[in-house]
Amino acid sequence: MAATPAHRLLRLSATALVAAGLWFGLAVTASAEDPSAAPGASASASASASASAVGSVVASPGASPSAEPLVSAPPVPSPIAHPPAGDTNGCFDCHSAVNDKQAEISAAWETSVHAAADVGCADCHGGDPRSDQITVGMSTEAGFLGSPDRTQTVGVCGSCHANVEVMRPYNLPTDQYVKYWSSVHGQRLAIANDTRVAVCTDCHGSHDVRKTSDPNAKVFPLNVPELCAGCHADAKRMEPYGIPTDQFEIYSGSVHGKALLEEQDVRAPSCASCHGSHDAKPPRATEVVEVCGKCHTATQELYEQSRHAQLEQAAPKCWTCHGTHDVSPPGSRLFFHPETPDYECSTCHDLANRTLRLEIDRFANEADRRCDTCHHPDSQIYAQVQGIADALGGAEGAYAAAGLRIEDAARLGMITADAEVGLAQARTSLIQAQAAVHTTKLKLVSDLSTDARIKADEAQAMAIAKVDESTFRRQAMIVVLALIALSVVFLVVIKRQLDRELEGR
């Protein structure tokens, strides 16, 4: 029974070899427009001969295929049969006492979500849980299987977890099994029988399986980046695949990484948010807008209205300007290089058929993710970008100035609540203007910017009035102090007169 999936896998990988060669060709071509694949692309190309020779079909897992996976999921095995345990648990009784290692395993299982759901040892290992005799409980006659090997693991888990009837009471999805086989991990396991790839237990644990909502689970959202990095940041482990290992480090410094790891905001994206979890695979160029737009809904809507979005093959996408793992806070720096870059016709044009093209490699470096990487200073569009940058710059300046003025007024002890409401209104327009850059429409950006500037100026005027009021109060204070001083002088003079009279008496 246990041998069946392994045999099937071998057969599948053998039949897949021919098709995989074709797939690899596609992958290398696709990498041209796929930044995540860019660093690995040359490595995979040079290693292609030896890679295919040893059957390592996908030399660079990052080079995601643009076609559907060639190997579909094997059928779901049926659950491991064993006699019902009833109230007894012979396995646990012995193993929790036999030695430290076994006791640890037993304890891990006892606290797991499986123990709570009455999923016992025999459900994964087979055997007869009723018996406390090793010769009976762990005999092959009783169906004992030992530890499932890595090729069997997915099937063992899937035998229950892909079963709708079994999973219903737990309200758990049952598509992980299919998804897993579609992932880069699953495909390598299926095609190349590569047991170094992640299987269920690598992320979920084996005996100590915990819920995703359990903060101690390795798959708890805040723990996911470190979980993936456990393998993907390991240079030695990733060496055969020729993919980079610095994603975790880069991600940790990104807005997303900071939000998740530093601010502990579980809503912030981890690796799985963009790559998928069970179906882990780098998003393709055709998918990236949807992937980012899953959270950045307003931005996606604006981008879809833009000229950029209509360019198809040559379209700049989210990652062209914002990067992938290294997304940093946007700002006016994204408009232009400090110094005009070198242009060649081939930068943006396919000279052979005179069409536009976009080389994603040119945007690998953050300093090159600029509008003028493509738009030449002599072009009409460049002037439009300048218009957008200027409109936005004016609004941002007015907003910052109003903010400073309000701070001044507050420091003087003035109540600035109304000016702050004005500033909030300016901020609303300003953020809309900034977001409108994604539409590439000068008029829209400049209208919203003007609106933001007017509101910011109003808020600033309110703040200035307060600062002036405070200045007036201080001047009035000096006048009042002078009058009080005169009164005191008068009273002191009178008093000295009285004192002299008193002494005279």
Place this chain on the structure above:
Amino acid sequence: MEPAPVPAADATVTRHSRRRFLRWLGGLTVVSTIAMVTTPILGFLVPAKSGRTAAGGKTLVGTTADIPPGGGKVVAMGSTPAIVVNTEQGLRAYSAICTHLGCVVAWNDLIGAIQCPCHDGRFNPASGAVISGPPPAPLPPLNVSVEGDQIFLSEA
């Protein structure tokens, strides 16, 4: 009155001008003190120059005709913006300041929800709870009361 140490013609003149100066100073003391005390008090009693005759408590923000069922509107509650929505559960009002970055939210007729134009944060009109998007917290509710067809808001 004053002890006159050296009786001389000069001294009489000095004493005279000194007395005049003192009298002037005394008058100034009395007048300035009265002015200093009464000006703020009288100024304070004059009704405030701004349109608000009184602040706090209930603020009139419009009439029921302004907000048809299934509609919503941003209104000024004193100096702060508020949003009034006409839901199936009745009129509801919330602070219109988004809990994400402090933008002013708006009513979106198409989706039938309160929406922040900055980052598409959406709020349930019946409860103020976050439906989707980046806002970390619901919109703080305000009290709504209707007298005749007039809608009044007050702090919850």
Place this chain on the structure above:
Amino acid sequence: MATEQATGGSPRRTARWLDDRTRLGPVLAAMLHVRIPMTARTFYFGGIALFLFGIQVVTGTLLALYYKPTPEAAYESVQFITSDVSFGWLIRSLHHWAANLMILFVVLHLLRVFFQAAYKFPREVTWVVGCGLLLLTLGFGFTGYLLPWDQRAYWATVVGTEIAGGVPVIGDSLLLLLRGGSDVSGATMSRFFGIHVLVLPLALGGLLAAHLVLVHQLGLANPKKPEPRVRTAEADDEPLRPFFPHYILDEVVAWYVLLAVLVVLASLYPAGLEEPANILDAGHPKPEWYYLAVYEMLKFLPKDIGILAPIVGLGVVIVWPFLDRSPEVLARRRKVVVGGATLIVLALVFLTWRGYVA
């Protein structure tokens, strides 16, 4: 008085005209006579506290014209007073600063009387009444602090009533009584407002009148020698300083100086307003400065002792004239008392400072 000197006969004529028709001259003359030994040094602390109370009555009355004592409206109405009503900022800032200074000067007055041993025979009752005035002043501070209903006000009151709730045996009932419920709420605000504008002013007015009558009847103490138990001719020969106009004039100069201080404070550091009270966000769990010493002490001492110590301490202060029965008034002859009190004052100042910077 002063103007009369400068302007000559006309006011004097008016006075005579009035006196002919009221016959209040002798009453006034009696009122304006207070025995003040030449050696008396009051530093005008008591008079200044009286002046500040006057400011509080005037500014408080004005504020009550706009203020709305409900949790829904209080914050907005204070904001309205401060930013919309003309001179509203000034009236409110004066009320704010005069409140702080009043507590300061009442305490200074108490310390002056203590160190000069002016509480001894025959002024024991004056001292007890004065202690009552101090308690009422602190009550004013405590109840008034909540009224703006901003974050600082709300949380200071939560902490303050919490301390009162820690009093052994009666704590829970006291907490309930103070808050008018289990939490600081609209009920708390109603009762604090009522206490602040009705109960305390009436009580303070009554006690103040008693205090002043006693001062008037007994005159000021001589810090150089004890008051004789039996009036002798020698004692009556003591050189005196006229209360009117000499002493009064000094007092008025001090008031003007205080007025100047108030104007400077109100102009440069106007009373602010934080975010509206938010019961979900404990932003400022810190009481006003004059409660900081007690608050800080609670961090070092067990709760019961930390709360009982100030109460017992206050009790001892109130009955001190009956505990300290030696007639000596000179500091060098009452080294233990003066030294001990100095140490306690320094400790309280230190605790307040620690609480302030914490």
